[in-house]
Amino acid sequence: MQSVKMVVTGPFNAGKTEFIRAVSEIDVVSTERRISSQAERVKDSTTVAMDFGRISIDDELVLYLFGTPGQKRFDFMWEILSEGMLGFVVIVDSTRPETFREARSILETFHAYAPTPYVVAANKQDREDAWDLEDLRIALRLNPHVKIVNCTATRKESVKNVLLELLYSILAEMDLIAL
Amino acid sequence: MALKGNLRDFTLAQLLNLINLAHKTGTLVVESPNESVWVFFRGGKLAYAQTGHEDGSLINILHRTNRLTTAQYRGIRARINGMSDKELGLLLINANYFTQQEILTSLQSYFIDTVRRLFTLINSPFHFESDLFPPEDKITVRVNLENIILESSRQMREREQLYDEIPSLEMALKFADRPNTNIHTLTLSSAEWRVVNLINPKNTIRQIALASNLNDLDIRRIAYGLIQAGLVELTKPEDSPNLSLLRGRPGLPMTTTQKSERVSLINRIIKRIRSL
Secondary structure (H helix, E strand, C coil): CEEEEEEEECCCCCCHHHHHHHHCCCCCEEEEEECCCHHHCCCCEEEEEEEEEEEEEECCEEEEEEECCCCHHHCHHHHHHHCCCCEEEEEEECCCHHHHHHHHHHHHHHHHHCCCCEEEEEECCCCCCCCCHHHHHHHCCCCCCCEEEECCCCCHHHHHHHHHHHHHHHHHHHHHHHC | CCCEEECCCCCHHHHHHHHHHCCCCEEEEEECCCCEEEEEEECCEEEEEEECCCCCCHHHHHHHCCCCCHHHHHHHHHHCCCCCHHHHHHHHHHCCCCCHHHHHHHHHHHHHHHHHHHCCCCCCEEEEECCCCCCCCCCCCCECCHHHHHHHHHHHHHHHHHHHHCCCCCCEEEECCCCCCCHHHCCCCHHHHHHHHHCCCCCEHHHHHHHHCCCHHHHHHHHHHHHHCCCEEEECCCCCCCCHHHHHCCCCCCCCCCHHHHHHHHHHHHHHHHHC
C-alpha cells in the first residue's frame, strides 16, 4: 500500500481541523486540548500536535491529510510534518486580518521547508465581514501565479475544490519540470 | 465585501498599498480614542482627508500651511460668509492672491500630513467605505501613494526584519561554540547583560524577555544583535518533546518515481477527490 500526504496549515483558528474533517473518511485523529492562554481563547480547544485525516484513493493508494497545530509555540512540528508532502494548503480566516501576517509567515516557512506546490484557501468566505480574494492576495503578498481559492471549510464540496486546485497545481508543476 | 480590521494587525502601509494596487475609490475611516480620520481615495490616489475635530476648510488649511498670515486669515474669514471651498478657491485665484497650483499644493500638503499622523496610530480600528465620498463643495487633489507608503515602510522595516529573523520567541539561545567576535572587546548594554546572563538552551527567548522585563521587540533587537555579533545561536529548547518518531510519516518519493507514474498517481487522487 502506497501512501502520500498533504499538509493543511494556517494560523490559529483558521479552520484547519474543520477542513480535514469535511473530507476525511475516518474520524479525524485530532490532538485537541483545552486552550490555557487567555489571549488565544477564541475557541475552547486547539490542535497541539496534529490532525490526521485519511482518504483511500484505491486499493493501493492512501492520501493522508495532516493538519498542523495553529499556535506559534508548536511550530517546531512544522518541519517534521512537511517532510515528503505532495503539496500544502494554507488556510486563512478571511474575516481576521490580524492573522494575515502570521499566515504569510507560515506560508514562507513551509515553502522553505519543502518547495512544493501550494494553494491558499480563503476560509469563511460565506461571512459578511470576509475580505475579498483580491484584497487578500495583496494583503498576503501572493504572487499572481499562486492560487487563492474561495473556501468554506465546513462544506465538503468547497474543501474538495481546494484540494483539486492543489492537485492541478501539482500536475502543472510536473509539466514545468518536464520542460 | 468588507475591508475592515485594526491597524495593530494590518498596518497602514499595507492598507495604503492595497488601496494603491487595487485602485480603490472610497473613504478609509480610522477610529482612534480621540478622533476619527477620514481619508478619501479616488482610483487608488489620495484625494481628500479630514480629521474629526479639525476645521478642514480651505481658509483654515491655507492658514495652517502658512500661506496666509493670521491677519489675512481673519480678514478673509470675516468676508466669506457661507462661501464653499470651491467658491473661495476661485475667488482667491481670480483676485490674484494665489495660483491654482499654490492652492492645490497647500491642500496636498495638509492631506499628506493628515495621513502621516495616522502612522502614529498602532491600535485603531479601520474600515473602508466604497460609497462614502467627501462633501461636493470640497476641493480634491490627486496624490500618488507610493512615496507615503515608502516613508511608512522605512519606519516599519526594522520591526519586520526583526520578526523575520526571529519569528518565534519559543526558540532558545545558546552560546556559539566558536564566537565570531572577540568577546574581550565586546561592549554590552545593561539590558544586553541581563539577557546574556539568562542564555541557556533550556530558556526560551520569551522566558528571557519576561525575566528581563523586555517587550517582544526589544528582546528581538537584543537577540538579533547578539546573533549578528556571532556570540549566540538560535536553537530549539532542550525540553521540546522528542518527535523523531513522526519523521517516518509516509511521503512521495518524488526524486525516484518516473514522471508518468507520478502524473498517474495525481490523476488517481483527482478522480477520487471528485467522486467524494
